[in-house]
Amino acid sequence: MEKVQLETLTGVIDKKMNRQLKQYIDICARCAICKDACHQYVGTGDFKYLPARRAELIRQIYKKYFDKAGRFVPALYEAREPDDNLLDELYDSTYACTGCRRCMYYCPFSIDTAWILSVAKAILIAAGRGNEMLGQLADAAIFKGDNAAMFEGVMLSGFDDISEEVRAITGNPEHKVHVNKEGADVLYVALAGAHSIRPAAVIFEEAGENWTISMFEAANYGFFYGDTEKARIITKRYIDEAKRLGVKEIVVPECGHAYRVAEFFYEAWSKEPMPFKVSHILEKVDDYIKSGRIKVDRGKIAGKVTYHDPCQLGRNGGKFEQPRDIVKAVTSNFVDLTPNRAEQWCCGGGGGIVAMEEFKDVRLKSGIKKVEQLKASGASVLACPCENCRLQIEELNDVHGLGLEIWQVIDLVVAAMPLPGSQRSVEAAPAGEGANA
Amino acid sequence: METYLWITSVWGVYLALAVFIVGIGLRIYQWATTPKSAVRLGMFPKPATKSGRFFKMLKDTFIAPHSAKIEPTMWLFSMIFHVAALAAFVGHLRILGEYPILPGLLGGEHAMNNFAAYAGSIAGTLMLVGVVFWIARRTFGPYKNLSVPEDYLLLALLFGVIIMGDHLRFVYGGFIHADTYQEWFKSLLAFKPMFPEKLLSGNVGWSLGTHMLFTDLLLMYFPFSKLVHTIGSFAANYVRSE
Ligand code: HEM
Ligand code: SF4
Numbered sequence A: 001m002e003k004v005q006l007e008t009l010t011g012v013i014d015k016k017m018n019r020q021l022k023q024y025i026d027i028c029a030r031c032a033i034c035k036d037a038c039h040q041y042v043g044t045g046d047f048k049y050l051p052a053r054r055a056e057l058i059r060q061i062y063k064k065y066f067d068k069a070g071r072f073v074p075a076l077y078e079a080r081e082p083d084d085n086l087l088d089e090l091y092d093s094t095y096a097c098t099g100c101r102r103c104m105y106y107c108p109f110s111i112d113t114a115w116i117l118s119v120a121k122a123i124l125i126a127a128g129r130g131n132e133m134l135g136q137l138a139d140a141a142i143f144k145g146d147n148a149a150m151f152e153g154v155m156l157s158g159f160d161d162i163s164e165e166v167r168a169i170t171g172n173p174e175h176k177v178h179v180n181k182e183g184a185d186v187l188y189v190a191l192a193g194a195h196s197i198r199p200a201a202v203i204f205e206e207a208g209e210n211w212t213i214s215m216f217e218a219a220n221y222g223f224f225y226g227d228t229e230k231a232r233i234i235t236k237r238y239i240d241e242a243k244r245l246g247v248k249e250i251v252v253p254e255c256g257h258a259y260r261v262a263e264f265f266y267e268a269w270s271k272e273p274m275p276f277k278v279s280h281i282l283e284k285v286d287d288y289i290k291s292g293r294i295k296v297d298r299g300k301i302a303g304k305v306t307y308h309d310p311c312q313l314g315r316n317g318g319k320f321e322q323p324r325d326i327v328k329a330v331t332s333n334f335v336d337l338t339p340n341r342a343e344q345w346c347c348g349g350g351g352g353i354v355a356m357e358e359f360k361d362v363r364l365k366s367g368i369k370k371v372e373q374l375k376a377s378g379a380s381v382l383a384c385p386c387e388n389c390r391l392q393i394e395e396l397n398d399v400h401g402l403g404l405e406i407w408q409v410i411d412l413v414v415a416a417m418p419l420p421g422s423q424r425s426v427e428a429a430p431a432g433e434g435a436n437a
Numbered sequence B: 001m002e003t004y005l006w007i008t009s010v011w012g013v014y015l016a017l018a019v020f021i022v023g024i025g026l027r028i029y030q031w032a033t034t035p036k037s038a039v040r041l042g043m044f045p046k047p048a049t050k051s052g053r054f055f056k057m058l059k060d061t062f063i064a065p066h067s068a069k070i071e072p073t074m075w076l077f078s079m080i081f082h083v084a085a086l087a088a089f090v091g092h093l094r095i096l097g098e099y100p101i102l103p104g105l106l107g108g109e110h111a112m113n114n115f116a117a118y119a120g121s122i123a124g125t126l127m128l129v130g131v132v133f134w135i136a137r138r139t140f141g142p143y144k145n146l147s148v149p150e151d152y153l154l155l156a157l158l159f160g161v162i163i164m165g166d167h168l169r170f171v172y173g174g175f176i177h178a179d180t181y182q183e184w185f186k187s188l189l190a191f192k193p194m195f196p197e198k199l200l201s202g203n204v205g206w207s208l209g210t211h212m213l214f215t216d217l218l219l220m221y222f223p224f225s226k227l228v229h230t231i232g233s234f235a236a237n238y239v240r241s242e
């Protein structure tokens, strides 16, 4: 490997190094307890997807250039330089990882393999091997933000159309999607696509919330790509908007990584404290239901309903109960998946993998655990508050003929609300429509 | 044999302890001086209070309940090994000095030696079982693929330490007790090394020397190996709940 490139790559490790990473690299016992935690390893049996193996590649580089013992006797640690072979395997195992952190949950030392792989992504990007699709999607989002004025007209007319639909559902001529409303309490940062806005608007309006819609999207391909600077810029857009409008709270939509980025990553990236609260929309909805601000009828949803915890919302975001409470409020026929909550299987669609065609095979194979869980539950309706999860499970649904109806949770809520036009929103495509991928 | 004992059980011990202490010190210094990750890496569920998180860390580290759920067999053998290793460690403290109350409770020195023989035999056997399981596990499939020479080296050293410890226990345990080893080990600590006559007569010296040879090597390699998980696991498991 050429000296210059080598220095670039080792420089990345140096820059990214922190205490946790160092400990993870130093202490892994290679006990492989993590192996059966990973849906990709379980689904494919392919060694490169064994979590500790993915991290091992970073360890090999680290041992070779940073660790005294590794430099002294490289053979003992299989320390090696980041040559093409290593980088090829690293690319596959890193961009395939959905960041679900199920491996971390079961590891005796709680080693965060996905976090180690964030260094891998930085190395790959520095080596010119970042995933092209994710990179393009990140750049497109940044371009769109830079040229917000150019897109404003289209967006405003889109919001007008959605306002029409909202009024048709609620029957209230006053209801609409609020735009650029200074002094609003809540800034709702949606995903691209009416499906992410319409039901939320119905709920906010019915609850009498003082809210406004963001001109930006919550999805963050900079995060999936592994470039924290891009990810920061994409997030900063709506953070600045929230500051400008003076809101008290940012509400992120039914999207796993958007919540994690806003609640757990942005402050670290931007090195500034956030002057407002971050909530997931289902926290708000749960609160509206429990406090009686919106009404839902049990019994309007037919069939046995189950719920999938998106990894970034559940295990990595801590929102286990609110979504379940909502689902249980709209149906008396609820069944949980086994295992659930912190032990929930990753569906296989996280980390941006649904946008990367090259990983389709491993993605579908890795869904086998989810398919088994869904079959065993006997449910006919699945509520799932994450776009990427829904896209994946929709596809598993087709491939395995599960015959499931897959819903956003807020669509279920609107369908269960005693509103004149709520049936409309039921008919509107429950998932995947206008996907941000 | 006396030369062998002097190399492995005097100078070797001094060297090994020095390397171990400096090495561990350096490792901790490196960890402590590397800045913490700015991103909170915790996962859920996590206790709301600091003390709750602290106790969860202890539980996660000592009991590893999640690992037990996903790989019960591995968990069981690892538990067997680690608990037995802890017991063996506690037993070895006898070479620093007799336990204060225990011999009295058991009914005298003879009974104490008998108890030590039983406890040591059990711990030594269980450690062997654990290590043999680990070695066997690394000979096939994904476990083999994941293993690097470091893993085998550690297991070989460990196997050596245990086999020779068990050898001392089962072959010489009937007539050489802690008091004899104590004389030798305390002389080391006083920097006036010597060997009691009992250790120089017969072949026990070869066994002790080999037990110490493996121990010296293991101790010296310890700070540069994944065995630093003994310390690091607490920190890493704490991060889980942060
Ligand atoms: C305190 C918390 C500790 C935890 C949670 C822990 C956990 C583990 C785990 C999961 C393994 C993997 C087994 C494998 O290699 O397949 C392991 C290996 C090992 N541990 Fe620990 N350990 C702890 C403390 C210790 C201590 C105090 C010692 C000191 C003797 C120790 C010595 C070893 C050894 C020698 C191995 C074998 C490594 C190998 O398989 O090559 N551990 N430990
Ligand atoms: S479970 Fe943890 S310690 Fe064991 S191999 Fe996996 S990452 Fe390493």
Ligand code: SF4
Pocket: A037, A038, A039, A040, A041, A049, A050, A051, A054, A096, A097, A098, A099, A100, A101, A102, A103, A104, A113, A114, A346
């Ligand atoms: S984070 Fe999830 S996908 Fe990635 S290695 Fe761990 S278990 Fe596998």
